[in-house]
Every structure is written in C-alpha cells, then in structure tokens.
Amino acid sequence: MLLEIDNVHVSYGKIKAIKGISLKVGSGEIVTLVGANGAGKTTLLKTISGILQPASGNINYQGKPLSDIKPFERVSEGICQAPEGRGIFPGMTVLENLEMGKFSRIAAKSENEQDLNMVFDLFPRLKERISQFGGTLSGGEQQMLAIGRALMSRPRLLLLDEPSMGLAPKFIAQIFEIIQEIKKQEVTILLVEQNAAKALSIADRAYVLETGLITMEGTGKELLNDPKVRQAYLGHGA
C-alpha cells in the first residue's frame, strides 16, 4: 500500500472534523472519497499533505510513518495536493505558474522541459496560453493549471480536491478524462469529489465519508450501483 490511514482523528479546536478514519490507497489506484459538503474531505487531504496535524491515529506512506516526513518535505517525497478552489497565482503567467510547481528550483533544464511537455500534452489549451496571466484564464483552464502545476513536482500520490467544482459540463468531462490519463503515468490518485457519479465511474475503489466517518467502501462500481449511494449522492432513488 502506498498510503495507509489508521484510525485518524483531526480537530479544529473543539470541532471534531475527522472522527477515526481508516483507509488505504494502493500504488497505481484511483481512490475516490465522496461525501457531502462539510463531511471532512478537505480536512483529510490537508492532513495527508501536512497542512493539518492529526490529533491521533497513524498514517503510513510507502510503509513508513508519514509523521517522520516534515510537511515541507512531503512534496519532494511525492505527495502533492492540488487545492480546492484552484489556488493558482493570478498575476503570474501560465508558464510561471507551472514552474512554481517544481519543488526544486535547481532542477535540470532538460528535466523542466520534459515536465512542461508532459503537462502540455495533457493540456494543449495551457500551451496555447503559455504567456497569459493565470487570473485571466477561465475556471476550467485555471483548474487545468492547478493540476498541471501539481504534476510538475512529479508526484507519486496526487491529492485532488474537487477538481470539477464550478466547471461547465464540457470541462468536467475533460477533467475526468485527464485524471484517467494521469493514472496511466503511474501516478496514484486520491480524488475527493461531490460529483459522485463521475468520480465513482473512474475509481478503482471508493469510500463514502459522512460527518467525519467512513460509512461505506467498495469498488467504484459497487458504490455506483448501491441504492443508498444512489439515493444520497446521485440524486435519484434506486
């Protein structure tokens, strides 16, 4: 297992956002976490990337305690989060935004070019807009830029927080296709989504998160066909 989360609790002061979660992400998998607004999805991703500390419980990454890797070292160890709401630099160009994604400023020029080409192969639209300021991109393009920037760090574990949020249907379909392309490059993906139908359809395995607890798990297909999941997250009864 690439990532093993065991009975993790996370609080904001007195507010218990994660109340004992255990889940696993195997190398090369797409694992999806679905759940309503406020379920604790972002909190869990931030705990993995090191923005938040667990109050208790263990997380292992590549078989070792994640707590041994300092938050600022996690990107260079392959853990990279594309944050909710994109978080790109609006006053920087597309190229500058992508270059910010390299964890090492001293990466060889050839390596940098190789990574840029990989991103531009996935997102030809970004290549067309290489000199445009991030802030002037459409919502869908900003999301592409956020994912592209995360890929520049050559992640082993990519944490995607609601990549389809706020996007037009055309872009939503494209983002999910690209997530599948990224998987082919042997990047493991933990995907958080409210768009449960799309997310479950591309997931190898999935978990349902409800107010800080995991209430269901299974293959993407199992959860997609589950009456309770359909009722609660897919907007129609069984």
Ligand SMILES: Nc1ncnc2c1ncn2[C@@H]1O[C@H](COP(=O)(O)OP(=O)(O)O)[C@@H](O)[C@H]1O
């Ligand atoms: N900075 C914060 N301070 C206090 N409570 C927070 C903070 N961030 C999130 N929460 C609370 O933690 C819970 C989980 O939030 P979050 O992880 O953002 O949910 P999700 O991403 O699933 O919508 C919610 O009840 C939310 O109000």
Ligand SMILES: [Mg+2]
């Ligand atoms: Mg969230």
